[in-house]
Amino acid sequence: MDNLRYEAADTLAHAAQLIAAESGDVRVLAGGTDVLVQMHSDMIEPDLIVDIKNIPEVRTIQQEDGGWRFGAAVPGLELMDHADFCAAWPGVMDGVKLIGSVQIRGRASVGGNLCNASPAADSVPPMIAASAMATVFGPNGSREVPVQDIAVGPGKTSLEKGEIVVSFSLPPRPAHSGDAYLRFTPRTEMDIAVVGVAVNLTLDDAGICTAARVVLGAVAARALLVQEAADALIGTSVDDAAIENMIQEVRAACRPIDDKRGTIEFRTKVAGVLAERATKIALERARGA
Amino acid sequence: MAPKPGSFSTSIPYEEKKLKIVGTEPADRPDAVDKVTGRARYAADYNLPGQLIGKVLRSPHAHARVLSIDTAAAEAVPGVKAVVTRDDFPDMAVEHAASGELMINFKDVTRNMMAREKVFYDGHPVAAVAAVSESAAKKALKLIKVEYEVLPHVIDVEAAMQSDAPILHEDQFTKGVDPTPEKPSNIATRIESKLGDIEAGFDQADLVIEREFRTKPVHQGYIEPQASIANYTDGGQVEVWTSTQGHFVFRAQIAKLLQLDMSKITVTAAELGGGFGGKNNVYLEPLAVVLSRKSRRPVKMVMTRDEVFRATGPTSGTHTKVKIGVTKDGRITAGQAELNYQSGAFAGSSVPMAAITVFTRYDIENVLVVGHDVTCNRPKVAAYRAPGAPMIAFGVESVLDELAEGVGMDPVSFRLKNAAREGTQTHYGPKLGPIGFVETLESAQAHPHMQEKLGPNQGRGVATGFWFTLGKETSATLNVGEDGTVNVIMGTVDVTGGGRSALAMVVAEELGIPTEKVRVKSGDTTALGFNFMTAGSRGTAAGSMATVKASRDAIQKACEVAARIWEVETEEVVWEDGHARPASTNVGDFEPLSLADLARRAGALGGTIAGHAELDVAMGGPGFGTHIVDVEVDRQTGAVKVLRYTLVQDAGKAVYPKFIEGQFQGGAVQGIGMALNEEYIYSEKGTLENPGFLDYRVPVASDVPFINTEIVEVPNPMHPYGIRGIGEVPIIPPIAALSNAIYHATGVRLRDHPLSPPKVLAALDEAAPAIAAE
Missing domain, CATH: 3.30.365.10 (Aldehyde oxidase/xanthine dehydrogenase, molybdopterin binding domain)
Structure with missing residues (x-):
């Protein structure tokens, strides 16, 4: 780390240019709650750090086309302080509120949580469940990418060199929609999900589920969008039988590893338990919306 | 065994008098x-002009012979001023000394701070570097070439005791066995503590229960990593500022290990960021002194958290067996226990201390305690707050809970009936003087906590603890x-x-x-x-x-x-x-x-x-405590939530009651952490998988409820103010109290620590058919 350089970019073009010009290891810094920790523990030895948090596009929250757009570097606490966004996407906020501790959320962002590409990232499953799109800027201009396509494995993303996640857009919500995220950790906070489950539901006026997305965290190399689990709910009143079918599909989709954080057996079992509990919370929120 | 007071030791008799200050809470701290x-100023806050940064190269293997160490490339790195290995330290003969509650052997201490013939654990130091910057020192570490012959390793205590286990020390023959075995063994020592006639005791019993328990190693988890700065002057003076619980003992050890006169060494204890027994041993100090001597510059060394977990003393992982007999009216007639304790790389676990605490809370006429001190490929264990006691209390207090239920008594009344009092003969030697154990039980029995209603999946557990002063x-x-x-x-x-x-x-x-x-x-x-x-x-x-x-x-x-x-x-x-x-x-x-x-x-x-x-x-004035805990168990995930916690302990005399409460609460929280989620996790290669606070899960504030405390004061007769030691007792009962509470919530007994969600869930699932059948 003898030659470590730090650059703060003012514009997206400036950031992209800095990254493109560096031949060594480059890290993009927003809140720094992963990058700095990894540097201090000798996991990474970057040659260049590009700080993007002074770029206006990555720091704003706004309504857009009936939905929402927020910057990738908006700290978790700023999202938590945004009452309208919290009311619109309580499930996304369930995830954001679980990242680290109060101090960490003061800096950590959803963009950083996504680009760190941990399969256990708490804000990622509910963002996927919300059908969030990422706006990515790079040497070849901007492109829109579904959030589920950004992380491809532990620590790995699909981003090209020089590409930065700028912001996220969340679609307008139909009436009677609700989302929720639950995770299991041995500690109440300052911990990493052993399993995480996000559910996003829309009901019709009769209470029949017309759309659903079920996403699992920490049970595979990346967050899993489980269509079969959603299908078990769609067309039903989300009754006990439908939930039981959904649980079976969730457990069937799990392909976790045995590691220091949990066993295959435990993760698979608890994924089903959390899927049921998250579905019930999402359902209650959808009925109230 | 228990340190015995010498004939010239001092005690000042307790004198009852009206106190103006002791027992109050002045605002001044x-x-x-x-x-x-x-x-x-903690040790890492000290800096000297011209200081170098020292770093340690550590073994990546659990067990290996060190064939050669080549430091030439490291020494050539710009900014590197000194490199030291085993060749820079004199070898030591077998010589035992006390260092806190555990005994040390200088032959081992020198090998633990810097490996000689073999490395015995992942993280064992093999070389150290001092350089003008941390990055230069790290670069040099990467260039040191160590040739290892990797050997089979053994981590688990039961595996290490097997006759075909990989042997750590070819010259270690089990002591305490007659005749001394001819084959080397990982069992360094067998100890025995006896009272009465154990067989006759069990014959008198109407109900006998025997169980086995296992606990994982846990770390003291102090927030401040070890740090030392040493200055070996050209005039031959040695100054050391360090993170220690005993700078005089450290001075003696540095003098011994480096063959220096004590008078030339000044050790200053910096402000301490937690120790809990883990800062009773030298690790960095001798290395920093020798690097300073070689470089002729002050040398500062600060461990990373990873190094703290991999190389500083955790406590023993244990395997224990407990057998207790009672009459149908609830009188304990016999208690037997086997304690198999890991000592880590070198002999000297807490098993001698643990062995004398096993049944010492109770008046039992017939006792047999056998202990084994077992080497294995883990860091040498260090003392940890009542070293060794929480693990055996887990076993004894769990079995007592089963027995109380078996004879139809509530847990506190059962313990009261058998409680040690003034005059009770201990199984390790002395008769107890005036003690406050009964008072803690009575106070617990009367505590409003006992009247709190429990809901579904909730249970209440009780356990007790004893430790010396x-x-x-x-x-x-x-x-x-x-x-x-x-x-x-x-x-x-x-x-x-x-x-x-x-x-x-x-x-x-x-x-x-x-x-x-x-x-x-x-x-x-x-x-x-x-x-x-x-x-x-x-x-x-x-x-x-x-x-x-x-x-x-x-x-x-x-x-x-x-x-x-x-x-x-x-x-x-x-x-x-x-x-x-x-x-x-x-x-x-x-x-x-x-x-x-x-x-x-x-x-x-x-x-x-x-x-x-x-x-x-003079040693004296032992402390006793009783804990009550309520938990709620999530039957679908195995998560245990601690709802309420109350701790009653005899302090003799509380000098500043809020400090005492703080010690009680801190000890209980460490015990809760130890019980629920803390454990060392090893890979198949014998390397530590979780050397950090992310995956070594000490509790956070929201994991524990407010810890209610109650101070009992039965004066220590050997102290002018009646003060007893209070710091260690609070960590002893929590594992047992929580395990008992989980049983009363779910009907399932856990005997395999930690009581973590996967273990609780597996135990619930295993028991589900049986419980359903009832």
């Missing part, structure tokens, strides 16, 4: 503000300033419990002056006579014995000054309420003189008013 504002060498010096304020130099370390303030209160009480007029500081090793490690709950108990002696010495001198002013004999002056007064009206009609009056005039009347003490404090 001088160290607190500086800690909160960041001005307190260590005495040992303790020195103090007291100087009265010309303005009558007082400086006390203590030789123990304020291990963060408020020891300095407690000692200041005792001195203020003795002298009859306000607490804020007394300032207590830890002196370096040149300032005082020898002080043993601040361990064994002795900081305030033994420390105050020395300061009482020093205060009384100073009072004697103050009375001499008064006598000279009044031109009377010293015997005709008494000390009352902070003043010298004539002993009677016959002496004369003199106005009382305050300490400030006397101090101002002392210079011309014989010199400074001062006192000192160099004692070997």
Whole structure:
């Protein structure tokens, strides 16, 4: 780390240019709650750090086309302080509120949580469940990418060199929609999900589920969008039988590893338990919306 | 075994008197503000001009022969000023010494700080570098070529005891077995403690229960990583500032390990960021001194958290068996236990201490305790708050809970019926003096906690604990300033419990002056006579014995000054309420003189008013406690939520009750963490998988409820204020109390620590058909 350089970019073009010009290891810094920790523990030895948090596009929250757009570097606490966004996407906020501790959320962002590409990232499953799109800027201009396509494995993303996640857009919500995220950790906070489950539901006026997305965290190399689990709910009143079918599909989709954080057996079992509990919370929120 | 007081050890009998300061809560705690504002200086905060940064190269293998070490490339790195390996340290012969509550052997200590023939664990030091920057030092570490011959390893205690297990030490033959075996073994020592006739005891029983328990190693988890800075001057003086619970003991060990005169070494104990027994051992200090000697520059070394977990002393992982018999009316007739304790890379676990605590809370006529000290490929264990006791209390208190249920008694009444009292014969030797165990049980029984209603999946558990109060060498010096304020130099370390303030209160009480007029500081090793490690709950108990002696010495001198002013004999002056007064009206009609009056005039009347003490404090005044905990178990995930926690303990005399409560709460929280989620996890290769706080899960604040505390005061008869050691007892009962609570919530008994969600869930699932059938 003898030659470590730090650059703060003012514009997206400036950031992209800095990254493109560096031949060594480059890290993009927003809140720094992963990058700095990894540097201090000798996991990474970057040659260049590009700080993007002074770029206006990555720091704003706004309504857009009936939905929402927020910057990738908006700290978790700023999202938590945004009452309208919290009311619109309580499930996304369930995830954001679980990242680290109060101090960490003061800096950590959803963009950083996504680009760190941990399969256990708490804000990622509910963002996927919300059908969030990422706006990515790079040497070849901007492109829109579904959030589920950004992380491809532990620590790995699909981003090209020089590409930065700028912001996220969340679609307008139909009436009677609700989302929720639950995770299991041995500690109440300052911990990493052993399993995480996000559910996003829309009901019709009769209470029949017309759309659903079920996403699992920490049970595979990346967050899993489980269509079969959603299908078990769609067309039903989300009754006990439908939930039981959904649980079976969730457990069937799990392909976790045995590691220091949990066993295959435990993760698979608890994924089903959390899927049921998250579905019930999402359902209650959808009925109230 | 238990340290025995020598014939010249000091105790000052308890004296019941009206106290003005001891037992109150003055607002003054001088160290607190500086800690909160960041001005307190911990070891890592010390810097010297021209200092180098030292780093350690550590073994990546659990067990390997070190064939060669080539440091040439590392030495050539720009900025590298010294590289040291085993060749820079003299070998040591077998020589045992006490270091806190555990014994050490210098032959092993030198091998633990720097590997010689073999590396015995992942993280074992093999070389150290000092360079002008951390990055240069790290670069050099990568260039040191170590040739290893990797050997089979063994981590688990039961596996290490097997006759075909990989052997760590070819020259280790089990001691305590007659005749001494001819084949080397990982079992370093077998110990036995006996009382009465165990078989006859079990014959008298109507109900006998025998169970096996297993616990994983856990770490002390202090927040401050070990840090040391050493300066070996060209004139041959050695100065060390370090993170320690006993700078005098460290000085002795550095002198021994490096073959230096003690008088040339000054060790200063920096402000301590937690120790809990884990800072009773040298790790970095000798390396920093030798790197400094070789580089002729000061050398600073600070461990990373990864190094703390991989290489500093955790506690033993254990395998225990407990067998207890009772009559149908609830009288315990016999208790038997086997304790198999990991010692890590070198012999010397806490099993001797653990063995004498096994049944010592109860009056049992027939006892047999067998212990094994077992080497395995893990860091050498260190003391951890009541070393060894929580693990065996888990077994004993779990079996007692089963027995209470078996004979139809509630857990507290059952324990009361069998409780140790004054005069109870222990299985390890002495008869107990006046103790407060019964009082803690009665107080727990009457506590409002016991009346709280429990909901579905909720349960209540009870367990108890016992620990000693260590005495040992303790020195103090007291100087009265010309303005009558007082400086006390203590030789123990304020291990963060408020020891300095407690000692200041005792001195203020003795002298009859306000607490804020007394300032207590830890002196370096040149300032005082020898002080043993601040361990064994002795900081305030033994420390105050020395300061009482020093205060009384100073009072004697103050009375001499008064006598000279009044031109009377010293015997005709008494000390009352902070003043010298004539002993009677016959002496004369003199106005009382305050300490400030006397101090101002002392210079011309014989010199400074001062006192000192160099004692070997007698061991005594054991502590007992009873814990109650309520939990709720999530049957679908195995998560255990701690709902309510109450702890009752005998403090003898609480000098500053809030500090005592803090110790009780801190100990209980460490115990809860140990019980629920803390464990060392090893890979198949024998490397540590979770050397960090992310995956080594100490509890966070939201994991624990408020810990209710109640202080019982049954004075220690061997202490002038009745003070008992209190720091260690609170960590003993939690594993057992929680396990008992989980049973009462779910009907499932857990005997495999930690009581973590996967284990609880697996146990619930396994038991589900049986419970459903009932």
